[in-house]
Structure formats: C-alpha cells, structure tokens
Amino acid sequence: MTHPPVNSRQLYFRLLGYVRPYWRGFALAIAALLVTAATEPLFPALMKPLLDKGFDGQPRDDLYLAPFAIVAIFAVRGLFGYIAAYCMSWVSNRVICDLRAQMFERIVRLPAAYFHAHPSGQLISRISYDVNGIASAATTVITTALRDSFAILGLLAWLLYLNWRLTLVLFLIAPAIAFVIRVFGHRLRAMSRASQIGMAQMTQSLQEAIDGQKVVKIYGGESQEIARFGKINENLRRYGMRQAIAAAASVPLVQISASIAVAIVVYIALLQSSAAQTTVGGFVSFITAMLMLLAPLKHLADINAPLQRGLAAAESVFTLLDEAPEDDQGQTTIGRARGEIAFEGVHFRYQNAERDALAGIDLAILPGQTIALVGPSGGGKTTLANLLPRFHHASSGRIRLDGHTIEDLTLASLRTNIALVSQDVVLFDDSVAANIAYGTLHTVSRAEIEAAARAAHAHDFIIAMPQGYDTSIGENGIRLSGGQRQRLAIARAILKNAPVLILDEATSALDTESERQVQDALVELMKGRTTIVIAHRLSTIENADRIVVLSHGQIIETGTHADLLAHEGAYAQLYRLQFAEDAV
Secondary structure: OOOOOOOHHHHHHHHHOOOHHHHHHHHHHHHHHHHHHHOOOHHHHHHHHHHHHHOOOOOOOOOOHHHHHHHHHHHHHHHHHHHHHHHHHHHHHHHHHHHHHHHHHHHHOOOHHHHHHOOHHHHHHHHHHHHHHHHHHHHHHHHHHHHHHHHHHHHHHHHHHHOHHHHHHHOOHHHHHHHHHHHHHHHHHHHHHHHHHHHHHHHHHHHHHHHOHHHHHHOOOHHHHHHHHHHHHHHHHHHHHHHHHHHHHHHHHHHHHHHHHHHHHHHHHHHHHHOOOOOHHHHHHHHHHHHHHHHHHHHHHHOHHHHHHHHHHHHHHHHHHOOOOOOOOOOEOOOOOOOOEEEEEEEEOOOOOOOOOEEEEEEEEOOOOEEEEEOOOOOOHHHHHHHOOOOOOOOEEEEEEOOEEHHHEOHHHHHHOEEEEOOOOOOOOOEHHHHHOOOOOOOOOHHHHHHHHHHOOOHHHHHOOOOHHHOEOOHHHOOOOHHHHHHHHHHHHHHHOOOEEEEEOOOOOOOHHHHHHHHHHHHHHHOOOEEEEEOOOHHHHOOOOEEEEEEOOEEEEEEOHHHHHHHOOHHHHHHHHHHHHHHO
C-alpha cells in the first residue's frame, strides 16, 4: 500500500471538513476552551496581591476572599473543561460514524478489479482502525492545541504585564521547540504509515487463518501460520517502539529548552529583586506563571504524535474515498428485458496480464435460449459471463442486451435483469428467509420466499431447522451443508425472477440426489429465460440449445451436444475424457 505525498495543510483542512456539519457542538467546545484558558493566568495573578498585601502584617477584613477566589477559579475551570471534553467527544464520534459510513458506501461501489488488487484485510483495517486516528487528529488534537495555546497566550500576557524584559527571554525557546517538533514529526508520520500497513497485514493474516482453519488443521499449517503472524506482530511492535521513542524524545527536549529559559529568567529575576526592582509578590507571581507554562508546552509537544498518526491515517482513508467507483455513466434505463444478448468482437485483458483473457468473441444468444460455456480451466468462461453484468469492462468490442450496448445502460437497469448463481456461494449471517430474499427483503412476502424455496427443493430441509425460515445460518451459511447452501442461492435467483440467468457451476456442491432435485428446479427456472451456463460436468448441459467451447479466450467450437459429438472435435474429446473419469 503506497501513499502519494500529500500536503499536510490541505490534508488537515479536508479533515476539518468532516467537522463542519457539527459546527455548533464544535463552537460550544471552543467557547468552553476559551473560558478555561482565560482562567489559567488568574491563579498566578492572585499570587501577587496575596503575597504583597496578605503578608505585610496589617489586619484585613477581606481574608476570606482569597480562598474563595481559588476555589471559584478551579470550579469554573472544571465545569467548562467538562463541557469542552463532552462536546469534542460528541463531535469526534460523529466524525468517526460519518467517515465509516462513507468508506463502506465507497467499498460496496468499487469495481471488481479493485478487490482483485487489494487484500480484504487492508480494507477492513482502514475502516476499523485508521478512522480512529483521524477522529483524534480532527478533535482531540484541536482541543489540546486550542486550550493550551490560549493558556500560553494568557500566561504570556500576564508575564508581559509583570515584566516584559524577562518575558522576552522565554521567546528564545520558540525556535528550538519548533525545530524539535518538525524533526520528530516526520519520523512519527513515517512510523504511523508503517503501523497502518502492519495492521492491515495482521488483519489479513487473522482473516485467512480463521477462514481457512480446516486447511490449516488438515495440512498441519499451525506452525506456519503462527510464524507468519508472529513476524507481522513483531514488526508492529517495532513500529510502535519507534513511534514511542520519537514521541518520548521530543517531550524532554522541549522541556530542557524550556528549563534553560526558566533558569535564565530566575537568575535575572533574582538580580532584579536584589536591586529592589521587583516585589516578592511580583517575583512569585512571575515564577508561578512561568512554571505553569511548562504544562501546556508539554501538552503541545505531546500532540505531535497523535497529529502525525492522524494525518497518516487520513492519507490512507482519503486514498480509499478518492478511488473511482464503478463506471455508471450509462443513461438508458430499460424495463424487463427480452433477453437477447450479443457479443461483438469482444476482447478483454486483466490488468498486468501478458495476454488477452478473451480474444475476439462473437456470440449471439436469442431470448429464452440456454447457452452452455465449456472448455478447459482458464479458457475464459467465467470472464465472459462476468462481462455481461459489467463486473469488468470489455477492452474492445461491444456487448448488447436487447439491442442496447450495455455500457449505455445504467448499472441498476442492467443488473435488475440478471440473476447469478455462482459456484462460490455467498450467504450472510442472517435468517434463511433474509438470505433468500436478499436485496428484496422489504418487497416480497413470506409466501413468495417459500415458493422460491420449494422450487429450489430447499423447503423440506428449511422447515426441519429449529426456527424454520427464521433460523440463523451463521457466517456464510456455516451451519448448512454444501448442497443446502447451493439450494438457498438458487432459491434467491428464482425469487429475483430475472430474464437473464447466469449459472456458474450452480450444481457443483450437490450430491447426486440433490443435483437431480435442483436440476429439475433449474429446468423450470430456465423456461422462457436466457441462460448462460458455465459447466465442467458436461452431463448437466446436454440439453442446452447451444454449447460453446472456449479455449485460450477464443471460441473454438459451437453447436448442440449431438452435433459436437459427431464433429469429433475438442468437445467430444472432453466428453469422452470426463465419461471415462466418471466410469472409474
């Protein structure tokens, strides 16, 4: 994962754009911070009259005012500090919520090619981990920066009022502090980027080990996975330590610079005191205010680490948000299609591939026809089917649906007319009914869901489950058998009732009895629909209207089952080979 160089100022202002919708809460927090900062110089200011007049040996009637004033100062600071913290937390959590919503919305609209190039763990890490760093930079850092900056300004104003000559000495430390923050800031940003990459790798390692736990166990890969995770974990520890070193080193350097200035000021103040140029109260008030400067200076030095982590996280998050979504420039919408499909001189090449996956495909499919795509693995069958719903875009040539070039159709209009059942069944951790009615849950009745399940020969095993159609099936249907999962996917396609159907090894996970039941259901489903069947088991497509044999991205044969067998070509060879394997 690489990040283009980004101007920090532009990045931060873009980040603040997510705070803008909540400006009222943000403004209230700033106002509370101003009040809190305004009380900062009041305590040292109270020291001067308290020491100059309170200890002069004269009787006073207002002694109670001093302790009352001290309590009042800290009560006001506590109240408004709480208001500022609450408002900033409210804004921060709103920003996190908005960013995650935008990121997820972008993820589900990204083209298929993006997911081929980026591990899923990287995306999960961005939306679950990086966003927190952004919110901290947008709110917590601002809180600290504003509160302590105002406090420093208030204390400096009081110091200038007391003794402007001594105060000028303090300004000598400003260049040193700026230099320290700048040098360590670059280091922190680099280590933060590395940590984000490491976190994405850790998430990916966890996901693969959990998803592939059966393979890990059966092939004895536990040690290998532990070693891989350990290496990533150790790298994360190193990045964390480098961040900690840079963050920890900047604070004492700032404090040392400040202490030098304090030492010089104390020495000059003592000289002035010996020359009767300052009072005890003035001296103590000055030293108190000066020492109170150290805490906000330390806080300002401390925010460099979360600021740089936040900016690094912002680069990662905004890189994702700036990714182009699926191309949906089509303007034409159609109702229910008749199902006439035409591939005209279609070429397609995957990114960075050495050769075309499809090379000059010409194929016309009439409404209601069943076309079977067969051939060796890597021949281009799935790629050809994936071009129809525009999961990928043809490099050249045209694909038409009912005479319309599919690039001219809106994605919603195109995909509404297509149903897909893949060999890689995708189910969600929800009820059986919700999985069958996925995408149409609020527009179909329970009777329609049950009818689709009956057609897919799934009703009997569903009603035998503990809660029937309301039974939760677990992550990707883990509580179901392979055949049951496949039949739920088929029921989903039946319920959609689209005029174009793509079956990518739709019966691959079924046993003989289940396959027979589902084949009967598919025969009914395919009536009146244009169907593209991708099949390795040739016995399932003998009744197709036309069989198309693909090899190396080209159509090498086409015809009916009987014609191709009689032709004694590639299909006949594949059929005899598979028949011999089945016999064995």
